[in-house]
Amino acid sequence: MLCLSADGTLPKIDIAVFADTGWEPKKVYEHLDRLEREIAAPAGIPVVRVSSGNIRNDALDPNHRFASMPLYILNQDGKQGMTRRQWTGEYKIKPIKKKIREILGYPYPSRVPKGVFVEQWVGISTDEFHRAKDSGVQYMHNAHPLIDIAWSRADCIRYLERLGLADTPKSSCLGCPFHGNAQWRNIRDTSPSEWADVVEFDAAIRQGNARANATGNPLLGQAYLHRSRVPLSEAPIDHVTAAEWAALRQETGTPDAEDPETGVVDGCSPWACRGELPEPVRDDFGLAV
Template sequence: MKQIISLGLGVQSTAMYLMSSLRELPEAEVAIFSDTGKESTATYDYLDYLKRWQKQNGGIKIAVVNEKNLYRDLLNKSNTGRFASIPAFTAGTDGKAGMLRRQCTGEYKIRPVDDYIRDYVYGLPKGARRPQTSVWIGITTDEAERMSIPRERWKVNNYPFLGMTVDSHGNVGRVPWAVPQNRSNVMSWYRRKGIPIPPKSSCVFCPYQSDHTWAMRKRHAPEDFQAAVRVDQAIRNSTSQGVNNPVYLHRSCKPLAEVEFDLTQNIEWGECSGTCHV
């Protein structure tokens, strides 16, 4: 069974890539990063670093797939075949804020990785069933609840830092070579190796961000924040996509550029899929 790393460029998935490249874990076939079009500048900088590291150390191949661009599609909704729904906020008839259905992870993270496996790992035509494949996902023991059952019958989700696998039928197996680790263990591994720790990876416009994260982005990465403001403005009128009330990136249902962020609030507003930024 081929071993594929789903590379989110966060702390855990990058550690899997590095450990596999250093043969501290089994050698995977390829690590696939699905670029949604507007990760943070810090994440793109780290990707450049990781590519250099790969060349210098004979690391596993890194494949960047970017045919689908969520940032561009959100800015130009009329040019897309269907609305790429992100979990943005809108006020209901009772005035309370609710979140829209999230489709972005499946369409812009999971599916591009699956398509790369079909097209380039196996060289199969569209519609062909892939052989059973182990896809590594970087979830540590402190967030084990983020494990998920793959929808695709050919896929086995492999969680090296949990020591567990899950197939499409929900069958749970053990990974004999894995050593369960929490996030703190993984961070310590980076320090022992003298390798820079990746920044948290997510789209700059992700609505799940805490006020503290928004404020730090506005202060330290103003270009990234302005990109989020452009998305916030672009999605405001989403009636053509079936959303009748104004749509916002911030839970206050106010324009992002006008929000006064609470620096003490450091809790994300919802739970993003583990596939996004681990």
């Protein structure tokens, strides 16, 4: 959407906001720098980076309040579940809303007058139209330009290729539990330091976040980053899931695609988090429900 705005296909935006969780892959930060330098700056579009902290460090800090991340849980009775997903709101939506209020001239706790709002673009393509939703506040009206111009994910990929941006990485936390096996493999095979980082984090959160344990609320079960609910270093990430096959078929348009290396199709948007999956939900400290 930034590129489409910069080249005049879409109206020129006033500002682009990137919510930084502090734990994106190195390639994402490098790509953002390139977009700012080669696309946004020449078009006169400022790029603002906002943050609520470092999600990895906060999870392991016993003195820091931590918004729950969607970890895969193996309960003591063998039942499976997931912890509640709160980190999208805390580390992406919250800092964006804070910045928007500042832009409007009504920083918290000032009340934003009725009728004062920004139009916020959310990058959802026609493949995911069902994820389009409102912002939840009156001073931010979500719009979905890619849906308005009837662009699919394939259209976006072809456009980026024409711009020389075919290597655009997927934006999501390095240790996001919703990575597909292909994404885990990519980290392992291309960035040993980042792989060591996520393996270490996976082991560190086995009993839940540090704050809960420090306050006498240990996790009733064990937590994992991988859906197999085994340590990430041992997880069957070389297995190609049905979802990954479906993702590849969608990208290439070929039902008999043979290359399984695409991973999860979409990136991670604040208003379209992949956390909304049909997985059993559990309390922070209780059994799966």
